[in-house]
Amino acid sequence: MKTIHHWIGGKPVEGTSGRFGPVYDPATGAQGKRIAFATTDEVDAAVASARAAFASWGGSSLAKRTAVLFRFRELLDAHRDEIAALITAEHGKVHSDALGEVARGLEIVELACGISSQLKGELSTEVSNRVDVASIRQPLGVVAGITPFNFPAMVPMWMFPLAIACGNTFVLKPSEKDPSASFRLAELLAEAGLPEGVFNIVQGDKAAVDRLLEHPDVAAVSFVGSTPIAKYIQLRAVEHGKRVQALGGAKNHMLVLPDADLDYAADQAINAAYGSAGERCMAVSVVVAVGDTGDELVARIAERAKNLRIGPGTDPASEMGPLITREHRDKVASYVAGAAAQGAEVVVDGTGYSVEGHEDGFFLGVSLLDKVPVTADAYRDEIFGPVLCVVRAGTYDEAIELINSSRWGNGTAIFTRDGGAARRFQLEVQAGMVGVNVPIPVPVGYHSFGGWKDSLFGDLHVYGNDGVAFYTRGKVITTRWPDPADGGINLGFPSHS
Numbered sequence: 001m002k003t004i005h006h007w008i009g010g011k012p013v014e015g016t017s018g019r020f021g022p023v024y025d026p027a028t029g030a031q032g033k034r035i036a037f038a039t040t041d042e043v044d045a046a047v048a049s050a051r052a053a054f055a056s057w058g059g060s061s062l063a064k065r066t067a068v069l070f071r072f073r074e075l076l077d078a079h080r081d082e083i084a085a086l087i088t089a090e091h092g093k094v095h096s097d098a099l100g101e102v103a104r105g106l107e108i109v110e111l112a113c114g115i116s117s118q119l120k121g122e123l124s125t126e127v128s129n130r131v132d133v134a135s136i137r138q139p140l141g142v143v144a145g146i147t148p149f150n151f152p153a154m155v156p157m158w159m160f161p162l163a164i165a166c167g168n169t170f171v172l173k174p175s176e177k178d179p180s181a182s183f184r185l186a187e188l189l190a191e192a193g194l195p196e197g198v199f200n201i202v203q204g205d206k207a208a209v210d211r212l213l214e215h216p217d218v219a220a221v222s223f224v225g226s227t228p229i230a231k232y233i234q235l236r237a238v239e240h241g242k243r244v245q246a247l248g249g250a251k252n253h254m255l256v257l258p259d260a261d262l263d264y265a266a267d268q269a270i271n272a273a274y275g276s277a278g279e280r281c282m283a284v285s286v287v288v289a290v291g292d293t294g295d296e297l298v299a300r301i302a303e304r305a306k307n308l309r310i311g312p313g314t315d316p317a318s319e320m321g322p323l324i325t326r327e328h329r330d331k332v333a334s335y336v337a338g339a340a341a342q343g344a345e346v347v348v349d350g351t352g353y354s355v356e357g358h359e360d361g362f363f364l365g366v367s368l369l370d371k372v373p374v375t376a377d378a379y380r381d382e383i384f385g386p387v388l389c390v391v392r393a394g395t396y397d398e399a400i401e402l403i404n405s406s407r408w409g410n411g412t413a414i415f416t417r418d419g420g421a422a423r424r425f426q427l428e429v430q431a432g433m434v435g436v437n438v439p440i441p442v443p444v445g446y447h448s449f450g451g452w453k454d455s456l457f458g459d460l461h462v463y464g465n466d467g468v469a470f471y472t473r474g475k476v477i478t479t480r481w482p483d484p485a486d487g488g489i490n491l492g493f494p495s496h497s
């Protein structure tokens with residue numbers, strides 16, 4: 001069985017803990033690979049490698065750093081298909097969706113290629129007699145990234161391209177469920193000429209994460225994953241004096257006003273709820289149908305849901321693949337029966353679904369639940385699977401109150417033809433990313449990504465300007481080249497009059 005190792009100091013390093021985690025092909029249910037969970041010493045070796053590399057990388061020229069990133073961008077572009085295939089093999093999402101993930105990661109690499117303009121400082125001349133003030137931003141040192149299973153290539157690329165472009169060195173702890181895509185990215189970075197130790201990977205579980213959180217040489221931690229772990233990461237990182245951004249889970253609401261184009265809204269609800277089997281932090285998991293068009297909207301969503309093609313991600317005919325593990329699939333399925341018992345109407349029941357020839361795969365059909373009570377677990381929890389809840393609201397005000405009382409605030413969207421209502425929604429809704437007739441409003445690379453409330457712990461969002469701010473710290477330099485007339489004793493507080 002193939003074992004996936006760590007990547008330390010520019011090369012693969014065999015894990016020695018004797019502790020392994022399974023890596024499955026979710027379409028067949030077979031375990032084809034395993035990963036070696038890191039020991040504390042192996043995490044320390046990765047951090048030491050990153051620390052040693054920082055001595056020269058942190059002071060290297062912008063031209064040198066961006067030259068590596070441009071070469072990496074070309075390699076990534078040339079290997080899109082191969083990386084997407086690695087994602088499909090371990091995550092299960094369909095190939096076209098995996099290609100989309102690679103494209104969104106590449107977008108951040110391209111942003112990082114232009115880091116020189118983002119790192120330009122500011123200069124004010126003659127703030128006082130012969131005094132100039134300059135603001136610059138410098139790298140932090142060794143930074144760590146801890147990433148989830150659902151975007152095994154894109155989420156690491158939300159982090160490391162900007163981090164290393166800013167002059168930091170990086171230690172990634174990818175999800176133990178689908179580690180091969182990021183391992184391939186490490187090989188491509190080396191091929192692009194990235195010096196040894198600038199980018200490292202430790203495979204592992206909680207033990208590896210905890211060591212990164214407490215390691216004195218790790219200056220900052222970027223985390224993306226579920227809310228309970230995000231909260232834990234923030235607390236532990238702060239306790240150890242680190243800068244932290246920890247993105248958590250979500251329950252994204254799509255509000256549909258009665259004047260919306262119902263066919264368009266139904267199409268978008270399907271795409272956003274069931275794409276990637278609902279395993280997206282920006283998936284629409286709740287449709288809030290306002291007014292008297294709810295029955296018609298549910299009918300149109302149901303009609304589309306029944307026709308979705310579910311199968312292995314390698315089959316170009318499949319529109320939705322399997323879920324990540326058998327346990328997760330079963331847990332998602334349990335929400336459907338639970339919702340029925342708690343008062344929801346099961347309009348489409350995807351439980352018990354199997355794909356011919358892939359009976360052991362982690363497949364689940366899509367489910368549509370209508371009139372879901374807000375007290376039901378299916379409404380209250382992040383299900384992270386192909387289950388769409390519909391909630392009815394009498395008015396816009398009722399709908400916005402419902403959305404704003406959610407504990408999460410990642411993404412949300414409004415579907416309407418009314419510009420005034422859309423404008424009100426943008427200003428009133430409590431979420432970090434808002435779509436107007438756009439169901440999955442993931443910002444482009446040069447705008448930052450992040451939610452509110454239980455969807456993000458910390459202050460700065462990822463990538464875009466916030467990403468650059470997160471991976472650098474500010475320094476302000478006040479300079480005077482004195483004239484003989486500037487001398488003299490004055491104990492007063494310096495002012496600039």
Ligand code: NAD
Pocket residue numbers: 146147148149150151155173174175176204205206209210224225226227229230247248249250280281382384410451455
């Ligand atoms: P997860 O929280 O289980 O795991 C995320 C990472 O944390 C993994 O690397 C994992 O090994 C590590 N980890 C898990 N348990 C840990 C523990 N007890 N102590 C220390 N580290 C631990 O998340 P997941 O299941 O891999 O990913 C799905 C979740 O991620 C969903 O909740 C989803 O909404 C969220 N997510 C959020 C965003 C966002 O941008 N807000 C993006 C993608 C995914």
